[in-house]
Amino acid sequence: MKYSYEYPRAALTVDCVVFGLYEDDLQILLIQRDLPPFEGDWALPGGFVRLEETLDEAALRELSEETGLKNVYLEQLYSFGTVNRDPRERVVTVAYYALVNLSDHRVQAATDARNAAWFAVDDIPSLAFDHDQILEMAHERLRGKVRYQPIGFELLPPKFTLRQIQHLYEVILDRPLDKRNFRKKILSMGILIELDEVETDVAHRAARLYQFDRRKYKRLTKQGFHFEI
Amino acid sequence: MKYSYEYPRAALTVDCVVFGLYEDDLQILLIQRDLPPFEGDWALPGGFVRLEETLDEAALRELSEETGLKNVYLEQLYSFGTVNRDPRERVVTVAYYALVNLSDHRVQAATDARNAAWFAVDDIPSLAFDHDQILEMAHERLRGKVRYQPIGFELLPPKFTLRQIQHLYEVILDRPLDKRNFRKKILSMGILIELDEVETDVAHRAARLYQFDRRKYKRLTKQGFHFEI
DNA sequence: TCAAAAGTGTTGCTGGTACACCCATGT
DNA sequence: ACATGGGTGTACCAGCAACACTTTTGA
Structure with a gap:
């Protein structure tokens, strides 16, 4: 005291x-x-x-x-x-x-x-x-x-598949999303780096891995780009 | 102490x-x-x-x-x-x-x-x-x-003209808005009550007065309506 | 060869944006 | 009569939603 x-x-x-x-x-x-x-x-x-x-x-x-x-x-x-x-x-x-x-x-x-x-x-x-x-x-x-805001990536490993991001949004928003539309949208933003790698240890066709491009996202944001799912 | x-x-x-x-x-x-x-x-x-x-x-x-x-x-x-x-x-x-x-x-x-x-x-x-x-x-x-969120109405008197709301948004967002599109949009939301009154003491044609309909807004919100300008 | 998920385009519709003129009112 | 802001409709375009099949891979 x-x-x-x-x-x-x-x-x-x-x-x-x-x-x-x-x-x-x-x-x-x-x-x-x-x-x-x-x-x-x-x-x-x-x-x-x-x-x-x-x-x-x-x-x-x-x-x-x-x-x-x-x-x-x-x-x-x-x-x-x-x-x-x-x-x-x-x-x-x-x-x-x-x-x-x-x-x-x-x-x-x-x-x-x-x-x-x-x-x-x-x-x-x-x-x-x-x-x-x-x-x-x-x-x-x-x-x-x-x-x-692109905060969802914080919940994923640094390298992830498109399926993983979509699944993340489905879980958080609690509703299903259309696969083709989702891919079109997220890829069209131009904030993902397409890697020359695929996932491993899966019992089916391996999906391509991507990375979130923080630098590009910041650059685009300064130019008025607005992230939205 | x-x-x-x-x-x-x-x-x-x-x-x-x-x-x-x-x-x-x-x-x-x-x-x-x-x-x-x-x-x-x-x-x-x-x-x-x-x-x-x-x-x-x-x-x-x-x-x-x-x-x-x-x-x-x-x-x-x-x-x-x-x-x-x-x-x-x-x-x-x-x-x-x-x-x-x-x-x-x-x-x-x-x-x-x-x-x-x-x-x-x-x-x-x-x-x-x-x-x-x-x-x-x-x-x-x-x-x-x-x-x-319809918080802009908090800055206006209870009865206001469409011009006043538009002006409010122009000041806060710091950009001009198109008059016709703005009116179409805000009226189409159905959250304004059109009064049988017009403004007074103006040196030109008096504009119609409106009120924000809080009850209706709440009702619509529960049905999934999402306010957006 | 089977199971599982990856990957891929098109169409219709909705909603946003751009845009100009006549009207009502007070001075 | 004139000045001031009130009030109104249409056409185009972009972006969203709906939708199904083929390909790749490992077991």
């Missing part, structure tokens, strides 16, 4: 909704709490903001500490400040969402190490605090933003 | 970017600071969050206290938490933006009472703290959101 202030202060935390794509599911990463309140319940990874770090830094640090994840796409979502969202005292949280590529196996291993687990977004246990609400908003934001 | 905690805590504030439309300009409301730091500089209205109020409540309270504004459209923008954004100590701010209807003359009067003033967004003095950056983000958000 060494830090005193003239007026009472809320505690400040960050929480992260981490999305990953695993086979046919959009998943999120949860941590099982080992302390009250909500002991044993699942919660979003997160923790207190330190005085010497920015909000973004706090979110990245907590992610790394609690889940081992690094180099993820991270974006601020919203700040939640209901008076009684934490039963102990007033806590305001700045929520973030992150997109990670699950097919990178090191990521999987890193998260296995702790009391963290992946859950399909449409099969989530009830969460601690107001984390259900945070998750809901993050999911909505992802569904919205994925359509007009 | 009566409130002590085990770990140091950042102070938490809210700040509001208040937009209004006045003739040919999109304007924002600023407060002149009468205390250091940045004494005499212009800043966004805002202040400390109290423990017994939510973030939204804090923003509404500060707006009311500092500018007299009530019943405004308010939406959370982003939280700013750079370590040294306030030279005194660590302060994290949750920024909001508000849209007000300036033609309501009581609003004008209320804001005249204090050291507050309206500035055209493209002629803003340099602001205290990181408020330039907050303003920039709010402006961007407004430009983006006005196109796919």
Whole structure:
């Protein structure tokens, strides 16, 4: 009890909704709490903001500490400040969402190490605090933003097939897309690099691999190009 | 100095970017600071969050206290938490933006009472703290959101002409729109109520007045309708 | 040879854009 | 009568949606 202030202060935390794509599911990463309140319940990874770090830094640090994840796409979502969202005292949280590529196996291993687990977004246990609400908003934001910003690529490995991107959009937008129209559209944007490689270890015709061309995307954007699915 | 905690805590504030439309300009409301730091500089209205109020409540309270504004459209923008954004100590701010209807003359009067003033967004003095950056983000958000959510009406009086809406969009989007196409589009959405009234006190043919039909908009939205200019 | 997914074009329709003149009203 | 903005329709074009079959590959 060494830090005193003239007026009472809320505690400040960050929480992260981490999305990953695993086979046919959009998943999120949860941590099982080992302390009250909500002991044993699942919660979003997160923790207190330190005085010497920015909000973004706090979110990245907590992610790394609690889940081992690094180099993820991270974006601020919203700040939640209901008076009684934490039963102990007033806590305001700045929520973030992150997109990670699950097919990178090191990521999987890193998260296995702790009391963290992946859950399909449409099969989530009830969460601690107001984390259900945070998750809901993050999911909505992802569904919205994925359509007009090329953030979907963050959920895929660096080299991917057209089928994989289409599948990603189908899972996130929760509706089927026409194969030919989808290919026509995404290729016509000119933001994919067609590689001289095909996928391996598949029991059928191997599909061509592509890469997202970030430089070209930025260049086009400056010229008024607008990504949209 | 009566409130002590085990770990140091950042102070938490809210700040509001208040937009209004006045003739040919999109304007924002600023407060002149009468205390250091940045004494005499212009800043966004805002202040400390109290423990017994939510973030939204804090923003509404500060707006009311500092500018007299009530019943405004308010939406959370982003939280700013750079370590040294306030030279005194660590302060994290949750920024909001508000849209007000300036033609309501009581609003004008209320804001005249204090050291507050309206500035055209493209002629803003340099602001205290990181408020330039907050303003920039709010402006961007407004430009983006006005196109796919019917928030523009918040800047107009309850009864308005088609010319006024079009002008609003031209000012915010900063480009001219075709009169016939604009009218066709906005009327075809079916979210305007055509009144049996026309504007008064104009030195030419009076234009018909319309009202935004919130109920109908909500109904249509539930049926999958998507507003877009 | 079978199973599985890759890859590929055309047509119709919808909705956006471009564009100019007459009308109503107040001064 | 004139100045000012109100109000209106059409033609073209681009881009979206719907739709099915052949090819490649590994098992």
